[in-house]
Amino acid sequence: MNTTAKVTIGVLAGASLGLLAGVLIAPSSGRKTREKLLGKSKELKNQMVGTLDDVKKAYNKKVEAYVNEGKHGIETLKNSLKV
Numbered sequence: 001m002n003t004t005a006k007v008t009i010g011v012l013a014g015a016s017l018g019l020l021a022g023v024l025i026a027p028s029s030g031r032k033t034r035e036k037l038l039g040k041s042k043e044l045k046n047q048m049v050g051t052l053d054d055v056k057k058a059y060n061k062k063v064e065a066y067v068n069e070g071k072h073g074i075e076t077l078k079n080s081l082k083v
Contacts, residue, residue, distance in 0.1 A: 004058065008051050016044060 019040050024033070 005055055008055055012044075012048055012051065015047075019044065 020037075
């Protein structure tokens with residue numbers, strides 16, 4: 001797991017715990033607390049999906065760069081062997 005993924009997971013875990021603690025400590029009825037938790041969990045889910053999409057795009061871009069570099073290296077090797 002790379003550093004970006006670790007930082008992302010850490011930030012999301014910290015945000016989740018902070019959100020949960022804030023909602024549970026706030027003085028509200030049980031019903032309102034459950035509604036807040038549901039709403040905040042949906043927001044957090046959307047944020048996580050967006051962040052994971054960004055990480056996935058960055059990973060795919062890096063893999064594509066390595067593939068292209070490998071293809072270029074193979075072509076260079078082929079050309080040097082033809083001489």
